[in-house]
Amino acid sequence: MKKGRFITFEGIDGAGKSTHIQFVSGMLKQAGIEHIITREPGGTPLGEQLRDILLHQEMSVATEALLMFAARQEHLEQKILPALRQGIWVISDRFADASFAYQGAGKQFSWEKLEQLETWVLGEVQPDLTLLFDLPAKIAEERRSRTHEPDKFEQEKSDFFLRVQAGYLKRAETYPERFRVIDSSQTIAAIQSQIADIIQSMIDT
Numbered sequence: 001m002k003k004g005r006f007i008t009f010e011g012i013d014g015a016g017k018s019t020h021i022q023f024v025s026g027m028l029k030q031a032g033i034e035h036i037i038t039r040e041p042g043g044t045p046l047g048e049q050l051r052d053i054l055l056h057q058e059m060s061v062a063t064e065a066l067l068m069f070a071a072r073q074e075h076l077e078q079k080i081l082p083a084l085r086q087g088i089w090v091i092s093d094r095f096a097d098a099s100f101a102y103q104g105a106g107k108q109f110s111w112e113k114l115e116q117l118e119t120w121v122l123g124e125v126q127p128d129l130t131l132l133f134d135l136p137a138k139i140a141e142e143r144r145s146r147t148h149e150p151d152k153f154e155q156e157k158s159d160f161f162l163r164v165q166a167g168y169l170k171r172a173e174t175y176p177e178r179f180r181v182i183d184s185s186q187t188i189a190a191i192q193s194q195i196a197d198i199i200q201s202m203i204d205t
């Protein structure tokens, strides 16, 4: 059986991931490709409990990084890898790149320690494709304030999000083969036509 593909969605809060996840899911459905949509932190019962703690309680950034990777360990073992093995595609709303962007770049936690955690938890596993939604931090902030009450991370100041965005771009430079950086200041139609090309070529190969 052919292994499933692993697609992750990343970007600063307010960059529009959620809308585009639904779009990609619709494309896969039309192509008759079985897939699941999941998220981080979260994705498993324990992971969702950790999410609740991570998004609402204050803690040191080291604890935060460890809990993010603890949730990720569960997520990989219980949900992502079993699905991929069965040929099911996995769409994840955030994955390990988010820890580098938020804890690493945003909160200035050691990049090297994050790499150690990544090696430990992920081993050789990397997404097949990462769509990074890139939007000026100022515009993302305006979008967030219009849509919902902010969680712990969303209450951070603008310069935090500038650092997060830079952290994501640094990861994109490190892994150019799996990253596609999408300019999210374009219209939704333009963004989706770009995504459609990327996903279609994945379906065709």
Ligand code: TYD
Residues within 6 Å of the ligand: 013, 018, 039, 040, 041, 068, 093, 094, 095, 096, 097, 098, 099, 100, 102, 103, 151, 153, 154
């Ligand atoms: P997000 O997935 O954007 O959910 P929602 O769309 O419901 O707001 O929120 C999760 C938050 O967790 C987001 O602010 C980024 C943060 N986060 C980290 O700081 N590190 C991580 O490793 C992950 C996966 C998320």
